[in-house]
Amino acid sequence: MKRRDFLYLTLFGLALFMLGNWLMPVTDPVESNYTQTAKEMMAAGDYMSPRIFGNYWYDKPILFYLELIAAFKMFGMTDFAARFFPALFAIAGILVTYAFATRLYSRKVGIFSAVLLATTVEYWYLGHAIITDMTLWLTVSLTLIFFYRGYETDKPVYYYLSFAAAAVAVLTKGPIGLALPGLVILLFLTWQRALRLLLSVHMLGGLALFLAIVSVWYLPMYMMHGSDFIDTFLGVHNILRATVPEHVRNSVWYYYLLVFVIGFFPWSFIVVPAFFKKLFTHELHLPAGNKERFLMVWALAVFGAFECMASKYTTYTFPYMMPLAILMGAYFAAHEKMFWRMAKGMSALYLAAVLVAVPFVTQDHSGKDLAALLKANSTENTAVMTYGVRYPVSVSYYSGLIPSRLVATDADIEKARPQKMSWTATNIMPFAAVTDMDFTKDTIIITDKGHSKELGEEVPGFWTEIGSDAQYCVYKLIPYHADGRIDKAERKNTTLYGIIMQRLLGEKKEAMNP
Template structure:
């Protein structure tokens, strides 16, 4: 791989500073959000508490949603910085910076230093990359490891040096430890398609490919083998069956399963650059200036991007971050175009950097607070006693409350039969329902009880959920109520036709009077 100018140390230092400022500054002000980030941090916290650094667990149950790598990153950050919001967001930011430097180095080797810098800055100021540089999820680590796999393979393909193939297989092994089989399947498909186009499939028979695959198996067996030996079919059925096979064949969120979903993701994810690149693409298309790439470099980048897009377009479950791995090749291809408009591009990049920093200290703290239970957790800690029952009603289970408070609200459902329907079942999306449950029909109306709900379900208190409820706190997204114990009838006062302390009595009282106690002053 030859460029007009090689990688420069000052460029790497500049990108390092740029990335640390853009992705790490202000992270301490962003609480963990539901429904995704909180699952990861709560799992890491419970692993630390259990002293078990092999088997992910949440709410006291083994949790086979994702492999071990990201949890180990969180645990390492917690041990370094304490269990803080900054610590939770530390490694996503670090990997985002690593990704920028990798993009710069790869684009520089493919084309030139100027293309490398433009590609890295374009990528770093794209909306999706900026978001995932802060998000406590596995995708930034996957992006770096899959990109490292494909970059290393191409370096081996072009130079003929076997060490790059070994590096590619090792990186694929790390990707599988982060996200699962897709860490090998995705780059493997890109490589297979590229070699087919180049008519070089014989490379796959090279002895170093066999050695590289053995290295890959060695890396992944560090976790997958002991997990299977410890947990057997439960691990395979849930991890491979539900979180891989089911996710690919049955849509978890059917509303996203539309053909144009990932086109919208591309437009939004590459903002602001897509606003220029898309019109330019169609302009060339109408002028018939587009043609199949002839050079090896362009073929590899195009296949990389298209393969990622098509694979996830064909999957039943669609998520915004699934196509994220195509951002490396697209950033490099787009970097070549924007280099022809260099002055405008650098001004736009500077403007986006300033906007992101402003948003980091103004908009983002408000948005994350609205999606977090951190404030509610503080109120629950103040209001609850050791024997207080804590319930969550009418809302998606707020794991962040459990994370911040060390309390475990029970998800309230109508009957014990409903609990059985909601509990985890094999090859079903209920496999993710491992939170604690409670049935309305089993509520003890004499017990000190606190209930967390949202404003849409307040009117259910006293009707669908029996009892006298008094508001004791609220946040931007939740309202907290305490059950006021009823006093059974002692025979000294007339209470005609009213059974206090029973389901029937409670409903009668609410139908004839106030449905909620007055708000506490």
């Protein structure tokens, strides 16, 4: 390994993952949950219990929120800060891949593996996304790398490092941080007929170290929040996610095959045909070497584990990308000219996308502009609500306002409120019922073009549009006077006025043409 390789790969990573991050606003529906939680933790001065909308939030463990808080303290509450640690860990992942592949094969394979990984669609996306997956990927990868180094060299220190990395993974995303690498290790040792290694004193000592690290957060959380923490964190976000599909449309057997082909673009479009060619010509065989066995078990175990889970998400199989990138890097080492043409082309494409297209795409999925509109048209006494649309958490993050989710009646609120072992557990935003609305109060509703037609009907009152963006329309209520009147001059250009006039004209036309 050469120091200049690390330098060049670091510069390559900085250009690919840091450049332009300040141009990408926080998006809905996932990124904004993390940033809003970190923001509220900072405001409360509580760095132990995640919280959102004033409620404790047991969706994910603490580590990623602490990353966001650290970035906000270093760079301010900016879009660049929100994307800093995913990008930083993406760069670290390139270097780790280079180092591991170089030790397994050669410097050339190490460079090819690192560059190939960095230029895949999924890795590039997750290197910018404000979600836990890049942190989980790096810590799970280090868990398995350290284990293999311990197995290969018989040096106990690597086993302790492996369990320490697994503990950080569990503090990032929960039990999967240990269960997933544990499955890989179990299957590999079974193949190697070396299961007795699991009972070695160093493995048991590593497990003790793991428990000591994770107890720093999990034990205080249980002591402070008791069964609520266990039921929601372990029950809903782990057991329920594994047994009941959250998005039924994704529960098809070929889902992760499509994720692989698209996620590894453009390299999958070369490797997949080459794989089937070798398959049909009977050139494929089970690996005899330890390193190939380990990489194969790593990739297939991750794929198989998540294929068996009820809930399927695009990023779940992400931990298989390092072993596959290394195997692909070894393949492309024999096709050097083609590799560098593709790598340069994808790098140029990503850089152009960051500066030209991606900012507009993220803007269309963010409430940043909408938040500015709300702040300009509201006071501390204004009631802000959402109606008929996915709750835009990014609006809260950027504006400091907390909209209420408007439903028809109090009974509908009870149906939507969080229930144990139910996907409604994520509905912890404030609610409001149409039947309880105060039409003398300054009120703003966030909706979309489809549901705006219901303002004045399903949601009574005179509503006038004050702005819109690619996703939402924003309407303001013209309040009634205390005696129930509303000024005639204020009725025009409102939704209810238009509805009334349309109906009157329709009735007049029908009377003239019986």
